Amino acid sequence: DAGVTQSPTHLIKTRGQQVTLRCSPKSGHDTVSWYQQALGQGPQFIFQYYEEEERQRGNFPDRFSGHQFPNYSSELNVNALLLGDSALYLCASSLAQGYGEKLFFGSGTQLSVL
Amino acid sequence: AQTVTQSQPEMSVQEAETVTLSCTYDTSENNYYLFWYKQPPSRQMILVIRQEAYKQQNATENRFSVNFQKAAKSFSLKISDSQLGDTAMYFCAFILGTGTASKLTFGTGTRLQVTL
Numbered sequence: 001d002a003g004v005t006q007s008p009t010h011l012i013k014t015r016g017q018q019v020t021l022r023c024s025p026k027s028g029h030d031t032v033s034w035y036q037q038a039l040g041q042g043p044q045f046i047f048q049y050y051e052e053e054e055r056q057r058g059n060f061p062d063r064f065s066g067h068q069f070p071n072y073s074s075e076l077n078v079n080a081l082l083l084g085d086s087a088l089y090l091c092a093s094s095l096a097q098g099y100g101e102k103l104f105f106g107s108g109t110q111l112s113v114l
Numbered sequence: 115a116q117t118v119t120q121s122q123p124e125m126s127v128q129e130a131e132t133v134t135l136s137c138t139y140d141t142s143e144n145n146y147y148l149f150w151y152k153q154p155p156s157r158q159m160i161l162v163i164r165q166e167a168y169k170q171q172n173a174t175e176n177r178f179s180v181n182f183q184k185a186a187k188s189f190s191l192k193i194s195d196s197q198l199g200d201t202a203m204y205f206c207a208f209i210l211g212t213g214t215a216s217k218l219t220f221g222t223g224t225r226l227q228v229t230l
Contacts, residue, residue, distance in 0.1 A: 035218075040222075041223075042221050042223055043159070045219070056217055092218075103218060107156055110157075
């Protein structure tokens with residue numbers, strides 16, 4: 001059973017560029033959430049996608065956008081990159097069938113902005 | 115807004131010993147869930163244990179158990195018979211039990227080092 005997979009594992013960009021990160025959820029899961037983890041911090045919620053719609057959003061600017069495809073995979077896009085966007089970006093999948101459901105995480109994409 | 119606080123940035127324990135990681139949280143809600151996640155050097159966030167707030171009984175998973183004190187808003191993790199593979203960052207996390215989305219709020223983590 002494949003878990004949550006993310007690509008690429010590492011990425012280096014320069015300020016002002018745009019980046020797209022990809023996530024495939026665990027088999028059978030229909031909900032994808034994205035988190036940003038800065039160095040030495042806990043993950044921060046960016047947004048969640050369900051049925052191809054953004055269902056909830058954290059305190060992140062509009063430069064952060066996403067998409068969910070019919071096969072439940074998801075993309076995170078960040079425009080006009082800033083140095084402060086350097087972080088580990090984690091994708092988590094779950095089932096939208098109840099409360100407090102367990103989230104399963106991928107190994108993340110390490111983004112470095114120079 | 116909910117907050118999660120982990121006051122121990124680093125902890126160390128010898129192999130086979132027991133260690134307790136602390137976590138406190140703040141919420142005005144009554145229906146929620148608490149989690150401990152482990153993040154080894156591979157960076158993948160791995161679920162260790164889950165506790166429903168409406169359950170008085172403390173959750174246990176093999177060598178891992180929690181001490182959930184709802185009135186004190188405290189949720190500590192006890193690791194028994196520590197193993198070298200337990201070396202990792204440990205994050206306490208909170209999620210509301212209502213609403214339509216699953217937004218986890220994490221603490222800042224505790225780095226646990228298991229030594230020989």
